[in-house]
Amino acid sequence: MTEIKLGIAGLGTVAQGVLALIRRNGVLMTQRSGVSLRVVRIASRREKPEVDLMGARFSTDLDDLLNDPDVDVILELIGGEGVALDLIRRALASNTPVVTANKAVLAAHGNELMSGSGKQLLRFEASVAGAIPIIRSISDGLAANRLQSLFGIINGTCNYIFGEMEANGTPFDEVLAEAQRLGYAEADPSFDIDGVDAAHKLTILLALGFTGEYDLSAVHIEGIRHVTVADIQFAKELGYRIKHLGIIQNTDVGVEARVHCALVPSNALLANVNGVMNAVQVISDGAGETLFSGPGAGGEATASAVLSDTLDLGKRMATAADKEDSAAKGDMAEPSVIAPAILPMTDVSSANYLRIPTQDRPGVFAQVTQALSEFSISIDAAIQHEASASQPVVDIVLLTNAVVESAMNAALERLQGLDIVAADIVRLRVAPAL
């Protein structure tokens, strides 16, 4: 049995989840892995008397984690770039393994942190999709495959909001306020609902499975603020549900990487991932279609992934010690497949859902189809409900054929300029075949 002594940075939701899991399942973890975990030091902004620190020493100085010779592995559970980045950098520089749940730091600094010894010393399973072991599945489980595509519901807040809008017909703003009250959305929800959180996670998946580069700027980012209950209902009428998706596709001309809302066929597996759950579907040449789903957030769910990394590091450190090979502390999470360049979003092709609010006048539909045909865009399905005296604006809802983004953008500009168009057009892409 090997004992690994932990230093924890932060004492928030995930750190408390780690303490709770070790307290409850520590013996089980040791039986399974041969590694015993002991928390020896915790450093955070302030102590919390209500939290049982399991005998660990507490301080408000993060340097104490680096300077304590007893600490074998540091768990960085603060988040963001600032002090968390500084701590990770300095720990790696002193050859101390780090486990983090911090997607923001990896998306922005992954290339630097994963160079040199970081490849062996830095683990981040919890940074994407909480409890789901997607990092290890891509790096290890699917290591023999060329990944063709990946589709993910990787932001539970967005998924929860769409679910509530659909189930109760409640407008976006009201659902968001309720999600904040329930703790499913942050006080400042912009990272989640503007797609940045999902883009951080997709950047990590893109690097590990497709390009080998951590490059947030390669990901096209859109959020969910523009989607209304009407869109969700029209999509349902057309046989789809609206999801906020992370999409990576390996094509002949480059890799597509994007997060945005998408219409997903109602009978697709991903369409039926509800509430705050996450799911990632990976299609690869050997394994075919694989689907991973589970809780994407929560103290203990995220701690489960943090501790999985920690135990794995512990096992490898024990093996290295047996071999008296101190350099062999681990070897996971190295980006594996070098793929073609990223495809610019303007070159990506999708079918589109358009909701065009129009004046209720004769000939309006013909004007819309005429404008689209100027860009060689045809219509696969249409909905136009009867106007009523109280409703002078009528929505024309269309599903287009697959069309390259640059053409769709130009067509949208043309449509929006028509005098029959009464308000902003809503455009959502249809997900590629899942």
Ligand SMILES: NC(=O)c1ccc[n+]([C@@H]2O[C@H](COP(=O)([O-])OP(=O)(O)OC[C@H]3O[C@@H](n4cnc5c(N)ncnc54)[C@H](OP(=O)(O)O)[C@@H]3O)[C@@H](O)[C@H]2O)c1
């Ligand atoms: N929560 C989840 O479900 C979840 C899921 C997946 C990944 N993650 C990731 O896990 C990490 C931690 O998230 P969390 O939800 O546990 O956050 P949290 O609840 O806000 O906890 C962060 C902890 O860090 C402390 N802290 C903040 N700034 C500090 C500083 N400058 N110096 C020292 N301590 C500082 C905070 O102190 P105070 O206690 O004084 O605030 C708090 O204890 C983040 O990277 C997050 O993205 C979280």
